[in-house]
Structure formats: structure tokens, C-alpha cells
Amino acid sequence: MQSHHLIGWLVIGLIAGALAGRLVEGRGLGCLANLVVGVAGAVIGGAIIDQLDPNARYGFLGSVVVAFIGACVLLAVLRLLSGGRPLGGGRSGTSIR
Numbered sequence: 001m002q003s004h005h006l007i008g009w010l011v012i013g014l015i016a017g018a019l020a021g022r023l024v025e026g027r028g029l030g031c032l033a034n035l036v037v038g039v040a041g042a043v044i045g046g047a048i049i050d051q052l053d054p055n056a057r058y059g060f061l062g063s064v065v066v067a068f069i070g071a072c073v074l075l076a077v078l079r080l081l082s083g084g085r086p087l088g089g090g091r092s093g094t095s096i097r
Contacts, residue, residue: 012060013038016067024075041071048073 014031017038021029028034045066049056058066079085 008060008063009039009042010035012063012067013040013042015064016041016071019068020071020075024072024079037071037074038067041069041074042067043070044074045070 014035015038017034017036018028020037020041021027021034029037042063045068048070049066
């Protein structure tokens with residue numbers, strides 16, 4: 001992902017974080033949290049792919065997939081460390097009356 005500029009990293013991170021939040025949490029985590037999770041996931045996914053194939057080259061879509069995988073790994077680990085509680089502030093979509 002070295003060829004992407006800052007804006008590219010942010011777009012990839014936002015897409016990957018939103019997709020990973022929906023998959024792992026069942027809903028998004030919020031715009032800023034999605035962005036942070038996605039960019040961190042891009043770093044994690046890039047490190048994983050670099051260990052498997054150091055000379056791998058992939059375009060925008062491949063970068064989103066790698067970031068998505070890394071973001072899912074990050075969210076799964078965070079979920080395990082939090083005892084299985086939701087990561088997005090505990091909102092479940094229902095209100096207590």
C-alpha cells in the first residue's frame with residue numbers, strides 16, 4: 001500500500017472499517033471509529049500480507065480487501081479482550097423504557 005497517498009489511505013480505511021464494523025459488530029462503529037479501525041486494519045493486513053508474499057502488488061480493491069481483513073482481525077481481538085461486549089459504546093438499537 002506504499003503507492004497510496006494520504007487521501008487514498010483514508011478512503012480505504014473508511015471503507016474497510018465500515019465493512020468490518022458491520023461484519024463483526026452487526027452495525028457500523030461511527031465515522032471516526034470506522035476510519036481509525038480501517039487505517040489500523042490496513043497496517044495490520046499489510047503486515048500479514050507482507051509476511052506471506054513480500055513482493056505482492058495490488059490495486060485499490062486489493063488494498064480495501066487487505067485492510068478489511070486486518071480490521072476484522074483487530075475488531076475480533078478487541079472483542080475478545082472486552083469479554084464479548086459490543087465495542088461501539090454498548091448501543092444495541094433498542095431502548096430501555
